[in-house]
Amino acid sequence: MxxxxxxxxVLRVDRLRKTFGGVQALDDVTFELAPAAITALVGPNGAGKxxxxxxxxxxxxxxxxxxxxxxxxxxxxxxHAAAALGLGxxxxxxxxxxxxxxxxxxxxAAPRQSGEDLFVALSLPWxxxxxxxxxxAQAVRxxxxxxxTELADEMAENLSYGQQKLxxxxxxxxxxxxxxxLDEPMSGLDPQILTRSVDLLRDLSxxxxxxxxxxxxxxxxxxxxxxxxxxxxxxxxxxxGAPDAIFADKQLSSLYFGx
Amino acid sequence: MEYxxxxxxxxxxxxxxxxxFNLVVGCTGLFSIAHAAFYGIGAYTxxxxxxxxxxxFLGGTAxxxxxxxxxxxxxxxxxLRVGGDYLVISSFALMMLTYSIFLNWTSPTRGxxxxxxxxxxxxxxxxVDSLPEYVLLVSIFVAVCLILVxxxxxxxxxxxxxxxxENEVAASALGKxxxxxxxxxxxxxGAIAAVAGSLYAHYITFINPDSFTLLESIFIFCIVIVGGLxxxxxxxxxxxxxxxxxxxxxxxxVPDSVAGPSRHLLYGALLVFCMRFRPQGLFKWS
Numbered sequence: 001m002x003x004x005x006x007x008x009x010v011l012r013v014d015r016l017r018k019t020f021g022g023v024q025a026l027d028d029v030t031f032e033l034a035p036a037a038i039t040a041l042v043g044p045n046g047a048g049k050x051x052x053x054x055x056x057x058x059x060x061x062x063x064x065x066x067x068x069x070x071x072x073x074x075x076x077x078x079x080h081a082a083a084a085l086g087l088g089x090x091x092x093x094x095x096x097x098x099x100x101x102x103x104x105x106x107x108x109a110a111p112r113q114s115g116e117d118l119f120v121a122l123s124l125p126w127x128x129x130x131x132x133x134x135x136x137a138q139a140v141r142x143x144x145x146x147x148x149t150e151l152a153d154e155m156a157e158n159l160s161y162g163q164q165k166l167x168x169x170x171x172x173x174x175x176x177x178x179x180x181x182l183d184e185p186m187s188g189l190d191p192q193i194l195t196r197s198v199d200l201l202r203d204l205s206x207x208x209x210x211x212x213x214x215x216x217x218x219x220x221x222x223x224x225x226x227x228x229x230x231x232x233x234x235x236x237x238x239x240x241g242a243p244d245a246i247f248a249d250k251q252l253s254s255l256y257f258g259x
Numbered sequence: 260m261e262y263x264x265x266x267x268x269x270x271x272x273x274x275x276x277x278x279x280f281n282l283v284v285g286c287t288g289l290f291s292i293a294h295a296a297f298y299g300i301g302a303y304t305x306x307x308x309x310x311x312x313x314x315x316f317l318g319g320t321a322x323x324x325x326x327x328x329x330x331x332x333x334x335x336x337x338x339l340r341v342g343g344d345y346l347v348i349s350s351f352a353l354m355m356l357t358y359s360i361f362l363n364w365t366s367p368t369r370g371x372x373x374x375x376x377x378x379x380x381x382x383x384x385x386x387v388d389s390l391p392e393y394v395l396l397v398s399i400f401v402a403v404c405l406i407l408v409x410x411x412x413x414x415x416x417x418x419x420x421x422x423x424x425e426n427e428v429a430a431s432a433l434g435k436x437x438x439x440x441x442x443x444x445x446x447x448x449g450a451i452a453a454v455a456g457s458l459y460a461h462y463i464t465f466i467n468p469d470s471f472t473l474l475e476s477i478f479i480f481c482i483v484i485v486g487g488l489x490x491x492x493x494x495x496x497x498x499x500x501x502x503x504x505x506x507x508x509x510x511x512x513v514p515d516s517v518a519g520p521s522r523h524l525l526y527g528a529l530l531v532f533c534m535r536f537r538p539q540g541l542f543k544w545s
Contacts, residue, residue: 107418
């Protein structure tokens with residue numbers, strides 16, 4: 001944390017390279033996430049945005065390059081170890097735990113549950129029970145935060161797509177993550193949930209100091225939310241800077257927006 | 260009367276087997292076909308220790324439990340590190356391996372002749388030598404095992420198992436060490452199955468390799484499917500149903516040559532019925 005503040009970044013990816021067969025998915029990708037800021041990762045389909053997320057969270061091993069979280073090199077960690085350090089992510093295809101209730105989706109995500117140890121679960125049920133009550137209360141608070149309290153005991157598969165997306169964000173919050181990598185959290189949402197999500201993300205970064213990196217195609221949302229934009233194309237960082245500067249760049253506009 | 264008590268005991272043993280197997284296949288979504296191997300390990304360990312070394316019932320049961328858990332770890336660890344599907348292969352291998360050992364390592368197991376004369380259990384001076392007493396003993400063990408399994412299902416550990424079944428990638432993205440949970444559940448379920456094995460060996464007082472074949476694993480699988488994957492109460496009810504139903508055939512005056520095969524016919528029909536009309540299992544209440 002100290003180191004993170006000194007370099008003024010929470011997460012740094014350094015010259016990441018990754019090839020799939022003959023495709024250069026990532027080509028010397030370098031960028032930083034500033035604390036409590038919202039960084040938007042934009043670029044056309046196939047630019048390597050999700051691959052960056054997969055490499056950062058260690059679901060994919062890079063062919064080269066490093067990932068630093070709060071100054072510590074986390075390259076080559078297992079995904080669950082990276083998550084335990086406060087690195088949370090959502091998925092483009094939501095990946096909700098369909099046959100579990102909304103509340104259970106949040107409770108299961110909470111870190112450091114002693115009852116996850118089989119021996120503790122069997123031998124110290126009272127301790128686990130006490131902890132469960134706290135977990136439940138915390139999960140209810142996250143449900144209130146995304147305003148889905150009334151759906152607490154509903155199976156997640158019965159929630160609408162937009163509600164599932166909200167739930168998947170809350171799940172990462174329940175994990176206690178400080179760095180949130182959100183893969184298209186706004187796509188396919190109706191206007192009402194969209195507005196709610198925008199407010200929610202702003203709240204998370206401004207009020208709660210979460211560092212957010214989101215992949216987003218909707219330019220209006222990017223303009224509204226992002227403090228910084230990293231523009232990716234063919235696995236390369238084409239531009240990295242303040243939104244105004246990026247949108248003013250005619251070359252990028254034509255590349256992405258076709259105008 | 261005696262016959263009814265015998266059926267009750269067998270039902271109890273299968274309740275233990277089905278509910279523990281349900282943890283692996285239903286709750287976690289792991290496809291294993293080795294549950295009868297753990298059952299057999301429990302039975303043979305208890306039988307050999309009591310016959311050759313004079314171990315008590317409880318000591319032999321505990322030894323079987325520990326051995327089954329260790330062997331569970333041994334097959335689960337390498338296969339689950341690669342990916343869940345490999346467990347089918349390694350559990351099949353374990354099934355074949357244990358069967359061959361029971362059959363061919365004749366000095367302790369007497370091979371196909373089996374082990375006769377396994378002493379009836381005695382616990383802290385209580386000699387269990389009548390049928391009603393054995394029903395009581397099995398009931399106590401069934402209760403303990405079911406409470407343990409139920410408790411694990413409802414615990415945070417069990418919740419992670421269900422999350423893994425629903426989406427393994429999301430579970431690991433949420434900081435869960437998926438391999439730990441999978442290995443632990445295979446070990447735990449194997450250990451519980453070993454308890455059933457010891458109860459069986461000491462009850463029948465004779466075991467041979469034929470009781471612990473792949474077919475037996477598949478039968479336990481059937482119980483779990485009929486009860487509904489992941490349904491704790493369903494596994495228990497289905498164990499009672501699938502054991503009691505064919506026993507009912509005995510009262511229909513069917514000749515034995517028909518009753519035997521019709522048992523399998525019945526199971527087959529019930530399975531097809533479940534697949535078509537009740538894929539969630541016959542009993543959906545938990």
